[in-house]
Each structure stands twice: as C-alpha cells, then as structure tokens.
Amino acid sequence: MTLEEVEEEIPLSFALAPREDHLPLTPEQERVYDKVVKSLGTFVPFLLHGVTGSGKTELYFQWGKLCLEQGKGLLVLIPEISLTPQYIRRFTARFGQEVAVLHSGLTARERLQEWLRIREGRARVVLGTRSALFAPMDGLGLIVVDEEHDTSFKQEESPRYNARDLAVVRAQMEGCPVVLASATPSLESYYNALQGRYTLLELRERIGGTLPSVEIVDMTQEKGLFSRTFFESLKRALEAGGQALVLLNRRGYAPFLMCSACGEAVRCPNCDITLTFHRDPPVLKCHYCGHHQSPLDRCPWCQGEMRVLGVGIQRVEEELKSLFPDLKVARMDRDALSGRKAHWEVLQALEEREVDLLLGTQMVAKGHHYPAISFVGVVLADVGLHLPDFRAAERTFQLLTQVVGRAGRGGQGQAVIQTYMPSHPAVVYAARQDFLGFVEEELERRKALGYPPFSHMARVLFTGTRKEKVEEAAWKIAEDLRQGAKGVEILGPASAPLARLKNRFRWHLILRGQSRKRLLALLATLPQRVGSVKVQIDMDPYGVL
Ligand SMILES: [Zn+2]
Ligand SMILES: [Zn+2]
Structure with missing residues (x-):
C-alpha cells in the first residue's frame, strides 16, 4: 500500500458530526480550567476528582482548544469500553478533522492511516x-487520562x-501537564494527591441535573429478586x-447447578470453580477456560435432582420481561454481545430511545452519558464484595x-441498591456518592493492614500441570527470596484462591515492602521457570485470585 492510497481514505474518526460550540464554564469549572492552563508548558501531574456529571469532558475540550491555538496537541486516554461512538462524536463535533482515534479494534490499515495523520x-x-x-x-500540550481508576489501563500480558x-x-x-480524572479515583492516585505528589482538582457540583436520590434496600428482609421499592421505583420511572x-x-x-440432595455443585474439569448455568440454549460454562457442557438433570454422585442456585443476569432479564411484558430490554454482557460493533449498536439503540431498559454487567457502568436515564437499579451489590482480594471494597x-x-x-434521578450487606462502607458511601468518606475509611483500613498505598506489593505466581512440582517450586523460591530479603516481607507460599485454572495448578507468594526499589531488585533475581513450573511476576497487582 502506498501513501497515496492511504491518503484517499476518509479518516474513520471523522464521523461528520455537526460542529458544536464550546459551552460556558461554571465558576467551579473555571477555577479548575485556570489551574491547568497556568501549568501549560511545564510538567505538573494533576488529579481531577469530579462527581459524575460534573462536566469533566467539557474541560478537556477547552484545554484542547487552547493547546491547538498554541500549536500543540491533546492526548486523551480512555478505557476500551468507554470509547464509544457517542464519545468520539462529542470530540469530532468540537475538533472536526483534527481528531484521530486509536483503539485495538482498528485494522492494520486504519491504524497506519491514523498514525500518519498524527505524525504529519x-x-x-x-x-x-x-x-x-x-x-x-510532536509537541504535546496536555495529556488527559479519563476514568483513571479503570483496571483496563493495566496491561495484563507482558x-x-x-x-x-x-x-x-x-x-x-x-x-507538559497531565490530568488524571475520575469520579472515583484509585486510592493510589488519591493518596499521591494527599501526599502532594499530584495537585488535586475538584468538581463537586453536577451540571444540568442533581445527584440522584439513592435508596439502599436490605434484602435479608425481602423475598424474590426485586424488592417492592425496586419494582415501584422502576415502574414509576418507566411510566413517566x-x-x-x-x-x-x-x-x-x-x-x-447444585444437587438438592447432597449439595454437590457441577465444577469445571480444568479449573477449581463451579460452572455457570446459561439459558437459551441451556449450557454450563466455565468463565475462566471456556469449557462448556450440557446441564445434568441428575446428580452424578447420588442421583439427586439438580437445581439452579443464585441469580445471574439472564434470570434478571427473564424476570423483568415477565413483570413488564411490553418493555424493550437490551442486555449488555459478554454473552449477549460479541465484539465492539454489537456493543456500539446497543448504545445507539439506547440513545435513539429504541430501548426502555438497559440491563448489564459492569459494562453498563462505564462512561455513558444518557440524559433520559432516570432510574438505576442494582439487583445485588454484594457480588464481588466477598472476593478474597484487598481491593474488593x-x-x-x-x-x-x-x-x-x-x-x-x-434532571431528577433515582437509584435503588439491593444488598445483603446494607451497612458495608462500599455500599453506604456509594449511595451517598461520597468519595471522600469512603477514601478516609478505606485508607485507614489499608494502613492498619499494611496494604497499598501504604506499601508496595508484588505477587509471584507459580503455575504448572503437576501439583507437587508447583508447590515445591513455590517453597524453594520463597526460601531463596527470604535469604536476600532486606526490608521486604514475604507472605506465603500458599495455594492461590483460584487453585487450578485451565488445568494448571497455582501457588503464589505476596511480597510487600516500603521501598519499591528494593522490591524490584529482589524480583529481578527471580528465574522465569523452575523446571516445568512457570514463574510470573505481577507488580502492583490489581487482584490476587
Ligand atoms: Zn447429589
Ligand atoms: Zn474452566
């Protein structure tokens, strides 16, 4: 392919959106705007904490405009799932052909085309x-990392x-300055701001609407999937x-899928985990290795009757459809959608009001700005709270x-959070949209337990097909590390919470220390394998399952 051929392509990011003017800033936005503007031309790291709907994106636009006027560029990083056509359109409406879009779904040709436009x-x-x-x-004026807390910024592969x-x-x-922005900054970034390493910027007011009123429903007092409060609020919102x-x-x-007589659940043959029951067509799936098999009617051990237990999103969909037969429901999760296009189509349908209710997993929580949504319901907030992981809360x-x-x-919105743990800080502070309250309590807890950000942490994971070899390697490495570990605490070895995955047994060590340098130096001494056992290092792990 020659350069000329590339030239002729219409830039894919230039979605021909009608041009929009910049909006007037509120006094609060103005203050934040000025602080960053004063730093243009020098390196200053900012943490922008702005409540949901506080107009962070408008600030990116106006900083971008100023950068362009100064002959410089604006780089905005955003999590994969939040990079929607709607988001892209908001940028092209302001900047037209000046916008280039880069994501993992581009073909090699599209990517090259965008890179050329950027480089030139x-x-x-x-x-x-x-x-x-x-x-x-060339000549960056400002970098913005939107939704900076998002785990997808961390590359999990080497x-x-x-x-x-x-x-x-x-x-x-x-x-140049860099702005890390979020309605819920990561504790690490917020701690950096508290320590004075980042400059904290805050937006506390929502623009063009008020923060929703939120009700927590204690499910220990309820029967069924939806509480009365949930049902009534949803009904009211839809009728309006x-x-x-x-x-x-x-x-x-x-x-x-569990035996009603002996309590045995169907487990994945390759992983130490139960299989999830899916409907239409009925199948048991492992969400870790992809194993699937047809469901059993009878228990293979005692011939007892098998029953489904617990609730997944497909069951919520079924229940909603029976309660509201005329409701147009779209489901957004990895099983309902395959790929970026399907994801974008659902959002499009939502925007065009072809959908009344969007039901989904965490995918629905990411960065969508849809003014017509007046009700948000959380069926069960506890999912994820019980994981053996210090970041669960x-x-x-x-x-x-x-x-x-x-x-x-x-306008005015309402939300209902159903939970079996109505007094858990993660639930209580989220209901109040009180980031600072949560941070204060969570930092206290992390400090008491010596977890990040009060220490640096690394995880060393050992995997292999033979259990005793994996265990042996973990013990050997632990011993070696302890010899040279000065100022680094070594916890374990222990079997990982997910003890077997894709037919590989898993053991791990957790390393913790005050000095990042010492920790890295110690990790540098590790081999990549011990015999047939693979040794993997994860610095600042997001999870330790
Ligand atoms: Zn049984
Ligand atoms: Zn599996």
Whole structure:
C-alpha cells in the first residue's frame, strides 16, 4: 500500500458530526480550567476528582482548544469500553478533522492511516485506549487520562505496564501537564494527591441535573429478586417516560447447578470453580477456560435432582420481561454481545430511545452519558464484595458509584441498591456518592493492614500441570527470596484462591515492602521457570485470585 492510497481514505474518526460550540464554564469549572492552563508548558501531574456529571469532558475540550491555538496537541486516554461512538462524536463535533482515534479494534490499515495523520500533524487531538499512549505526536500540550481508576489501563500480558502511570512519565518527558480524572479515583492516585505528589482538582457540583436520590434496600428482609421499592421505583420511572439502567455484575442465568440432595455443585474439569448455568440454549460454562457442557438433570454422585442456585443476569432479564411484558430490554454482557460493533449498536439503540431498559454487567457502568436515564437499579451489590482480594471494597465502591451516577443526568434521578450487606462502607458511601468518606475509611483500613498505598506489593505466581512440582517450586523460591530479603516481607507460599485454572495448578507468594526499589531488585533475581513450573511476576497487582 502506498501513501497515496492511504491518503484517499476518509479518516474513520471523522464521523461528520455537526460542529458544536464550546459551552460556558461554571465558576467551579473555571477555577479548575485556570489551574491547568497556568501549568501549560511545564510538567505538573494533576488529579481531577469530579462527581459524575460534573462536566469533566467539557474541560478537556477547552484545554484542547487552547493547546491547538498554541500549536500543540491533546492526548486523551480512555478505557476500551468507554470509547464509544457517542464519545468520539462529542470530540469530532468540537475538533472536526483534527481528531484521530486509536483503539485495538482498528485494522492494520486504519491504524497506519491514523498514525500518519498524527505524525504529519494533521490530527492533533488524539483519542484512544492504552496503546494510544505511544502515539507519534510532536509537541504535546496536555495529556488527559479519563476514568483513571479503570483496571483496563493495566496491561495484563507482558510487558505489564500501567498506561496511567506511563502517561505521567510521558508528560514528564514532554514537559507538559497531565490530568488524571475520575469520579472515583484509585486510592493510589488519591493518596499521591494527599501526599502532594499530584495537585488535586475538584468538581463537586453536577451540571444540568442533581445527584440522584439513592435508596439502599436490605434484602435479608425481602423475598424474590426485586424488592417492592425496586419494582415501584422502576415502574414509576418507566411510566413517566424515562429510561432505566439495571446492573447485576454476574453473567449467566445462575452461578451454580447444585444437587438438592447432597449439595454437590457441577465444577469445571480444568479449573477449581463451579460452572455457570446459561439459558437459551441451556449450557454450563466455565468463565475462566471456556469449557462448556450440557446441564445434568441428575446428580452424578447420588442421583439427586439438580437445581439452579443464585441469580445471574439472564434470570434478571427473564424476570423483568415477565413483570413488564411490553418493555424493550437490551442486555449488555459478554454473552449477549460479541465484539465492539454489537456493543456500539446497543448504545445507539439506547440513545435513539429504541430501548426502555438497559440491563448489564459492569459494562453498563462505564462512561455513558444518557440524559433520559432516570432510574438505576442494582439487583445485588454484594457480588464481588466477598472476593478474597484487598481491593474488593474499592472496586465495588467504584462500580456502584459509577452506575448510580448514570441516573438523572438530565434532571431528577433515582437509584435503588439491593444488598445483603446494607451497612458495608462500599455500599453506604456509594449511595451517598461520597468519595471522600469512603477514601478516609478505606485508607485507614489499608494502613492498619499494611496494604497499598501504604506499601508496595508484588505477587509471584507459580503455575504448572503437576501439583507437587508447583508447590515445591513455590517453597524453594520463597526460601531463596527470604535469604536476600532486606526490608521486604514475604507472605506465603500458599495455594492461590483460584487453585487450578485451565488445568494448571497455582501457588503464589505476596511480597510487600516500603521501598519499591528494593522490591524490584529482589524480583529481578527471580528465574522465569523452575523446571516445568512457570514463574510470573505481577507488580502492583490489581487482584490476587
Ligand atoms: Zn447429589
Ligand atoms: Zn474452566
């Protein structure tokens, strides 16, 4: 392919949106705007904490406009799932052909085309996911990392890097400011702000609407899937012509197929996990290795009757359809949608009001701005809270805050959170949209337990097909590490919470220390394998399952 051929393609990001003017800023936005503007031309890391709907994106636009006027560029990083046509359109409406979009779904040809436009300076507003961090921009004015708390910024395959942290490094090299923004910043970033390493910017007011009123429903006092409060609020919102968003962060129809006589559940033959029951067609699936098999009627051990237990999103869909037969429901999860296009089509249908209710897993919580959504319901907030992971509360808080924050962007909104743990801090503070309250309590807890951000942490994972070899390797490495470990605490070895995955046994070690340098030096001594056992290092792990 020659350059001329590439030239002739219409840039895919230029979605021919009608041009829009910049909106007037509120006094609060104005203050935040000015602070960053004063730093243009120097490296200053900012953390922008703005409540949901506080007009963060408008600020990106206006900073971008100023950058362009100064002959410089704007780079905006955003999580994969939040990079929707709607989001792209908002940028092209302001910047027209100056916008280039980079994401993992581009063909090689499209990618090349966008890179050329960027390198030649024809597109100076670059919008993209993780890998856009390496866009060949000359003269960067500002880097923004939107939804900075999102786990997708961390690349899970080697090389394991966190785009959010690398964005700060690139800004330093370019000598420009970087803005990490979120309604629910990660505790690490917020702690950096408290320590004075980042400059904190805050937006506390919602624009063009008020924060939704939120009710927590104690499900220990209720029967069935939906409480009366949930049902009545949803009904009212729909009758008033609003749209609704319903979250249950669990795929499938039910998480277990269990014997009613002996209590044995059907497990994956390759992983240490129960199989999830899916409907239409009925199948048992492993969400980790992809194994699937047809459901059993009778228990293979005692011939007892098998029953589905617990609730997954497909069951919620079934129940909603029986309660509201005329309701137009769209489901958004990995089983209902295959790929970016399907995801985008559902959002399009929602925007065009062809859908009354959007039901989904955590996918629905990400960055969508739909003013007609007046009700948000969380079927069960507890999913994820019980995971043996020190970030479980933080993740749940972020998810609940983000999804509840989708209600009432265009007026008054209402949200209902159903839970068996109505006094859990993650639930209580999310209901109040009180980030600071949550952070204060969670930091206290992390400090007491010596978890990040009060320490640096790494996980060493050992995997192999022979259990005793894996265990042996873990013990041997643990011993070696302890010899040289000065100022680094070594916890374990122990069997990982997910003890077997894809037919590989898993053991792990957790390393913890005050000095990141020492920790890295110690990790550098590790081999990649011990015999047939694979040794993997995860610095700053997002999870330890
Ligand atoms: Zn049985
Ligand atoms: Zn499996």
